[in-house]
Amino acid sequence: MTIITRRGLIGGAIAGGGLLAAPAILRAQQIFAAYPFRLGIAAGDPAPDGFVIWTRLAPDPLAPHGGMPMRPVAVDWAVATDERMKTVVQKGSAFARPELAHSVHVEVTGLEPGRPYFYRFTIGTEKSMVGRAMTVPPLGATLDKLRFAVCGCQDYEAGLYTAYAHMADEEVDFVYHYGDYIYENRQDPVAFDHNDRLKPKIRQHIGQMCYSLDDYRQRYAQYKLDPDLQLAHTRAAWFTTIDDHEVRDNWAGLSDATDTPPEIFALRRAAAFQAFYEHMPVRASALPAAGGIQIYRRQRYGDLLDAHFLDTRQFRSKQVCKDGFKPICPEIDRPDLEVMGRTEEAWLAGNLRQKAARWNLIAQQVMMMPLDRRTSPGGTAMRNFDSWGGYNAPRERVLKSWKGYGNIVVLTGDEHQNFAGDLRTENGTGEAVATEFVLTSISSGGTGSDVREGDAVIRANNPFLKWTNDRRGYGVVEVTPETWTTTFRVVDQVDGPGGVVSTAQVATVEHGKQGVALARA
Missing domain, CATH: 3.60.21.70 (Alkaline phosphatase D (PhoD))
Structure with missing residues (x-):
């Protein structure tokens, strides 16, 4: 099995116990046999107040289901104003669901317009790389320049x-x-x-x-x-x-x-x-x-x-x-x-x-x-x-x-x-x-x-x-x-x-x- 949790390690010995039912505990105890963020991260569809951040959990990307178990897995995310992720301004948790290949789409809102932000996903001690995305300037704002790439x-x-x-x-x-x-x-x-x-x-x-x-x-x-x-x-x-x-x-x-x-x-x-x-x-x-x-x-x-x-x-x-x-x-x-x-x-x-x-x-x-x-x-x-x-x-x-x-x-x-x-x-x-x-x-x-x-x-x-x-x-x-x-x-x-x-x-x-x-x- 690619992913092992504390529940998997101790089986049903204390089944029904409140400790194992707590999602935060399960997240913290997840240990992957391989790095789960091998397909990278991405941001898209920016707006004045935010953007979408994406990842897909796949410790064995070319295997069936990406090497993931067929159940939802909680993923934490954070958005910060600095690349070192020290000043976090938005954070939360989302489920990577097997119905969607354990992909995660978070529509981040509540950000300031027209400025860069940095984002990252984590599961327990596993961390994705850090990405950068710009929010869109306010509608009608006077701009003197815009620069973008096409590919x-x-x-x-x-x-x-x-x-x-x-x-x-x-x-x-x-x-x-x-x-x-x-x-x-x-x-x-x-x-x-x-x-x-x-x-x-x-x-x-x-x-x-x-x-x-x-x-x-x-x-x-x-x-x-x-x-x-x-x-x-x-x-x-x-x-x-x-x-x-x-x-x-x-x-x-x-x-x-x-x-x-x-x-x-x-x-x-x-x-x-x-x-x-x-x-x-x-x-x-x-x-x-x-x-x-x-x-x-x-x-x-x-x-x-x-x-x-x-x-x-x-x-x-x-x-x-x-x-x-x-x-x-x-x-x-x-x-x-x-x-x-x-x-x-x-x-x-x-x-x-x-x-x-x-x-x-x-x-x-x-x-x-x-x-x-x-x-x-x-x-x-x-x-x-x-x-x-x-x-x-x-x-x-x-x-x-x-x-x-x-x-x-x-x-x-x-x-x-x-x-x-x-x-x-x-x-x-x-x-x-x-x-x-x-x-x-x-x-x-x-x-x-x-x-x-x-x-x-x-x-x-x-x-x-x-x-x-x-x-x-x-x-x-x-x-x-x-x-x-x-x-x-x-x-x-x-x-x-x-x-x-x-x-x-x-x-x-x-x-x-x-x-x-x-x-x-």
Whole structure:
């Protein structure tokens, strides 16, 4: 047995005694055969008065149930104003329940806005590492600067998480993770890059393709054992969202790429949603229910930034034109296609009409720019039909609703590359209404290169695209009342230790003006 308590040691010799029934005594006497906080800690969904703190007890993370007994276990937590945890301002106890893989989600409240705090979990003499999180400034407060990081797409098999080690050194107010926290595919020692060239797998998944709740739990555990990822989680609170690989590659609504019956795919999706909740520092509002998971949400940072975190998977229509990178087909113009769905569209439009802040952030998963994906001259125009480029009607509807704002910036992932460009109506030929920055992957796609093959053709066919890059890394965004600056940070390798970080590009947008200014030609 992994966990031994005083009750387990002396059996029923004094069963019914008041001493053993006292929860505080049981907590103090728990002794683990292995360290119970091996999956680290995290904070998320910050607000002006607090944030969520998370951990999962797993002394044997890859074993069934993480090596835990099938009963609730009490966990103490504390929040302090100092890293040494000397000045504790909030504390309490929560149960790690087997129904949720012995994860703990504490929604801390009663804190001061706009300042850093530190947090830790304990069980008896066992202590987690200490994490740091910033509360959000008061609504409407005047801010002169905000700084945050953007990351995602972290295929464990494709490379090391060196980028996270460097991101942990960035001083940021929060982190936005755009999705693909795990990859659901089976262990596969042979892989090919986007040019069908053999590429090595740096490390291997444990287990087969994820279908059941146990499968997804084990996959999250394997990813969360990475020390660089754990370190990055301790440095700031994260806003996390879902893209495709948290469930199945290129899923949409109740459809997957293999035409699984919707009622069967719904079971797999429900398991994936539960595992996501169990392993992310999200609020109870994101606890999955029969209809799905509530993952789109909003957070304002004073008078400077209104952040809208979208869900572009759960309410999406099935991809047309056979999905993937394909020549354009007539179905792309179908008026009934959806990406967010009308309810979420109305929610976003209502938020924007409030004009609550100087800048609007649209934080979402798949590229909005309708790129022609041809990498050689001639032929028929191509699109990525798993992006907004495969959904002309909803993209045009949303972009036209953004006319006149002059303060909308879209942050995207999924592509495993860096892109900077203008969002224009009329399939990229009309009025510029926003700017889109696509941030590269942490590891997915492997080490990469400065320029991907065919880049010159793509640039020529897409004049709204201003810059591209094919390295791994993350983004750092600095927002002031007058400018939005995205710094593309890249590492030179992920297929071995010691990757060096550098700045590939600095892109700036002026408030009230459309168009990206690049620091480097």
